[in-house]
Amino acid sequence: MGLDWSAPDGSQPWLVPFAPDGAAVRAACEQGASLPQALTGRIGAAGPRFVAQAELPDGMPYERFIFDTDQVPTREGLHDFFNGLVWMRFPTTKRLLNRLQAAEIAQVGVGPVRGALRDALTLFDENAVLLQAPDELWQALIARNWQRLFVDLRPLWARARVVLFGHALLEKLAAPYKSITGHVYREPVPLLLGDDLAAWDTWLSARLNAVELAAKPFTPLPVLGVPGWWAANEDSDFYADAGVFRPVRSRVETARATGFCC
Structure with missing residues (x-):
């Protein structure tokens, strides 16, 4: 199923910083690309690859997978569309947040409670x-x-x-x-x-x-x-x-x- 493009038209003030990238990704999707393909094509060599959510192995923490593979599991929806656009505008900060998440997972594992650092990173x-x-x-x-x-x-x-x-x-x-x-x-x-x-x-x-x-x-x-x-x-x-x-x-x-x- 494709994305519902009725809402993010790029004209709202909060979307202005992301509008050029968003328009390019939207155009690629409307021409038949999947969202991961469109995001990867737009971000180019400077960013991670975006891959289908099915590429994330069962039991593998999302953040650890990104850190290990430089690939971002991506679903066909607005949530991951916007995640990709933020990667394009803030790639160094997104990588930092991911490194901190992965380091915390390596140190304390994944449990029912994230802990103060992972809570703040997610927030x-x-x-x-x-x-x-x-x-x-x-x-x-x-x-x-x-x-x-x-x-x-x-x-x-x-x-x-x-x-x-x-x-x-x-x-x-x-x-x-x-x-x-x-x-x-x-x-x-x-x-x-x-x-x-x-x-x-x-x-x-x-x-x-x-x-x-x-x-x-x-x-x-x-x-x-x-x-x-x-x-x-x-x-x-x-x-x-x-x-x-x-x-x-x-x-x-x-x-x-x-x-x-x-």
Whole structure:
């Protein structure tokens, strides 16, 4: 069965970084290629090979198979379509995450509980958001001061860039709803990197490490609150929904959210 291409047309703001690759993969699939074939053809020699999910042997951990073979088991669906597109834009970081997963599996094996590091690696891989923004936006985000972040400081978003790294997050946005929430990596992407995603990839892969990731360095972001990403958020009442834009409710919670807490 082929992919349902009705949702990811590339025009949504969160898909713009992936649009050229996505269009090429889509065209190849519409001409008869399987998704693994189309992804492999697009990524070329710089990336892994994408292979059918059936190539993953029974009992073999997915991450270990990628590490051992430089092949990514791929199903015919949007989830793995977006995974392939992230591989194209962030190949060095994806390889780093895979190495860390494989090393942890080699050390502790695969059990019913992933453990702190593998949980964080999976969360990053599936749901991470990268943010490049002025300090004032970062302060409001970490404090979860949604009114200040999205309404009072709204003009500053013209100087910000949000890129979704998590492929599960991209898949959710194929059918958008207000409460979709990503996990922002709490280290700001340096402004000097501009919009060069290859430079972002180099910076990110040099920055991430097992110790930092095990501490889960994330803060939540309802992504459809980003100015320009969703027509409904032009009305400031959009952010009054406490079920989505949950406030930090006490000084202790504020201290914990901002990192100034014992």
